[in-house]
Amino acid sequence: MCGIVGAVAQRNITPILLEGLKRLEYRGYDSCGVALHVDGKLQRSRSTSRVADLEQQMRETGLEGFTGIAHTRWATHGAPATHNAHPHFSPSTEQARIGLVHNGIIENHDELRAELSALGYVFQSQTDTEVIAHLVDHMYNGDLFDTVQQAVKRLHGAYAIAVFSREEPHRVVAARQGSPLIVGLGKGENFVASDAMALAGTTDQIIYLEEGDVVDLQLNRVWIVDVDGKPVEREVKTVHAHTGAAELGPYRHYMQKEIFEQPRVIGDTLEGVTGIMPELFGDGAYAVFKQIDRVLILACGTSYYSGLTAKYWIESVAKIPVNVEIASEYRYRDSVPHPNTLVVTISQSGETADTLAALKHARSLGMEHTLTICNVSTSAMVRECKLSYITRAGVEVGVASTKAFTTQLAALFLLTLTLAQVNGRLTEEEEAAHLKAMRHLPVAIAAVLALEPQIIAWADDFARKENALFLGRGMHYPIALEGALKLKEISYIHAEAYPAGELKHGPLALVTEEMPVVTIAPNDSLIEKLKSNMQEVRARGGQLYVFADVDSRITSGEGVHVIRLPEHYGLLSPILHVVSLQLLAYHSALARGTDVDKPRNLAKSVTVE
Template sequence: MCGIMAAASCRDVTPILLEGLRRLEYRGYDSCGIALIGPGQELERARTVRRVADLTRQVQEEGLAGRTGIAHTRWATHGAPEVRNAHPIVSNGMIAVVHNGIIENYSELKRELESRGYQFASQTDTEVIAHLIHFYYEGDLLSAVSRAVSRLRGSFGIAVCCTKEPHVVVGARRGSPLVMGLGEKENFLASDVMALSGVTERFVFLEEGDIARITPESAEIFRAAGDGKPEPVSRRIKVVTAHDNNVALGPYRHYMQKEIFEQPRAIADTLEGVAGIVPSIFGPEAEGVFRRIRRILILACGTSYYAGLTAKYWIEAIAGIPCEVEIASEYRYRISIPHEDSLVVCVSQSGETSDTLSALAHAQSLGMKHTLAICNVATSALVHNCELHYITRAGVEIGVASTKAFTTQLAALYLLTLVLAKLHGRLSLAEEEQRMKALRHIPSALQAVLALEPQIMATADIFATKQDALFLGRGMHYPIALEGALKLKEISYIHAEAYPAGELKHGPLALVDSSMPVVVVAPNDSLLEKLKGNMAEVSARGGELYVFADGDSAIVGGEKVHVLRLPEHYGDLSPILHVVALQLLAYHTALIRGTDVDKPRNLAKSVTVE
């Protein structure tokens, strides 16, 4: 959520900033804006609550241009998505700020600034940053920003420009990512390397507490010293090829649909280079760490949390290691019992999820030093802060509702399970070969599931008329039911809940009537007969069943029993197949209902605020 672009150059940076915002659209936003220091060294600003394309038209119509500027896509937190709250936020026509994150002490700072005569034009917490920098400004923007951020509590990534120093942009980060891009006679700041695709491949990733100062000729990084004055520090330059996220849709109508169909390739890429079940695929120190650990703690949010719940079944059943799964946003706010022999596994698509990063830091503060990141972004803060890592290779995921990131996380977590099982003497050579063969066959098996799209479309025609739905699953398919319900509510806005099927009679059955659709994840496993009993309970109350069954399951369709048959049961890896079918159901239901599939209302791709 939210995106930052900033530039200081010897040429007009307007098209670079606007193109950077366009590349950041996938993160989610509800307003956007740009501020430039024009030829007359005055701030020129344009903002809108529409899309970046509308902002571009506005800038062109007004003839805005400048060699120094900042730009932003905003996802509303403090203040409604209105033009007055859109960034950049300006103080006294002199200081302009763009901000990702949340300032927790903004109310007290606002009262202080109002007592000093500052007037607030927006409802945002960001405005206190702009006024605070203006208050501290004494001819040096770097010093003013350093003094201002020392007063802030919360998380932020900011970029600031000032009419008094028309060739300078200053940025700072605490808890929200910021990257510096290095060019020839121009330098940049952005919240994501993707924003600078095609502009530069040389990056410096700012660390927690860093303050950056860029001009057309220089790019420097500082840390606040004990006296509050910034002191220069060195950071390594990395060469990163930032691929364009505006790849052609080809035959697909939306990025979500395209990404669903990219999953066979994404999983194959994620497994590429894995020659066998060896600890070193998680890092050179992994074997020593894995031999010492006696329990697993998985920390994640949203879809990644459901991947963790699925992995719990694998880890405990196959590796024989106790496993806890915690919602990252809740974990650090309760009193928990730390175990030094735990491996803390953090799962995230972006690696910049604020709640997951904070939960990781909390676990480390409790003495749990062994950490592993499963992440899709090698340059992310999560990977940087963990001892070990496994990089999934899902590629850029533009649709807000995660699809291929989820299934590649499952593939990585299954690999972790097998490595732990082997090290703890629970995986014979024959079992290792059999399980790896099955894992490598997943891309082919997924093609058979994707071929069911026409049948799923027919199911979606009926489903799209509903307003509520129940999802049921048992065992390791219960988290898949949770993920299916999440996908449906995210993009179709149908209210959906998921339950373990055995819990149906403990409350949810009260909701079932002739208008209530019930989606059942029904693999042909040891729990199938129990699941059939739960389905009978629904049918007896007049409920309508949508059953995703394996091809060899003896489940008979009927007037209110819609059966969609997947390929044969795929054992422990069955969740990966079933979830893809549920993704297609959610997608086609949303398509029929006419929602914005790739950018659902109120949601953002990268959740960088708490």
């Protein structure tokens, strides 16, 4: 969600800025732009299309420069339109002195807009970002670094900004508060970006800015001050980020590719796991796991559903009570903290603003035992938590998460077994059996992927529908939630999920011949109850689409369509069943002709509240 790239160099930086934007496309955006210092003026190019179109636009105008900033925007204040796209200039004229890009949300923008309008500033956009540009221009004292330090004191909310001035041609100043920002170091050139991936291939020397930092980038100098204006040294890390956009190979979309990568990335995530060892989660994990007597899971969206699944596992196997909270809601309600709680955050990017804020809130309540399940080892979430387990899903380009979700589940199951072992709930025989099942996951998932032709036939039916219900019981209810989310995200079919036993408490009123009902039917202790729920659907003329285990004794018939998964997989069954739901969502969206990898209104990395 929104991406920043900036550079000061002795060479034309246009290719660097554009390549950086391309690498940030995975975050999601609806407009993009570049601004450069050219012959004593600030010039820019903006587009409401893709970065490739912006690149062509700049090629036609010959826009080049040695100092500049670039941005991909996901609309918050103001519709996706050229006049709302970043970079923003102040004054908004040919003689612009300040250029600025911004991630985040400024909560007091209305107050500042009124103040600046009274001073004569004319606003060309509906964004909160233009307010910052005018504020910096109004406060400009000839020293951009000092000016930005003073200006950010007026801002309430979350932000990462990069600013440059017509008056200072070899300087970019950046600041962060609640939104991630990194600095890239070069020889005779320096860079700023939202994450290290944007600078892959340009530099691997990275500084992660801390909350409240303001940084001055010049050709041969990087100077950082903290929130109090005191000079600080931040550690320089060598980060080998992904050096190129993932190749599609034989696949039509990145989402399809990422679905089919799941056998490999599950294997990668579990590589080196030869036994259940607390040390897999970091130094000191054993002492923490021995001390805690409850678990609090904080997450959003798909990651929240992985947390709900983990609740079933942890309470069943480790016998530890678990509370799962939607991160965006948790810090806004009165909760009952407990010092012996293990706070677990789950995030694909490790930069999810709501989850980071919820984590800090939990710590402020005295819960200091923190662990994150995350796909990015250098992310803010990993830096904020004492313990971590890094999934190895690799770069996930598709906005709708697939392989990141299943690797989270694998990591959470490993956490379940570790907590059970530390608390004496796991025998050696049980540990060996669980590890054997986990090692077999790549083969089991590959067998589910082989069902794709059958699922394609179902997708043709779904493509003509506008609503769908998903049913699951027990630990498969969160998987039903995830299946419904995937379908609505990329096909735009309205979908809702329910515990199957809740049908008669309301959702049954929706069931007609036009309402497909997707049912997850593993051969577990609830299978007979689930069959009764399915009969309730058939009695109302509903069409059942059942993903059943091979031995579940559910047969196809009038109004009952069955696809059999190759085997029942016990506690790990949710990981197999969700793969079939991912394929259903993908092929339904494909049949409807939607933009599978970049669904409307959605962003990959949600870095605003």
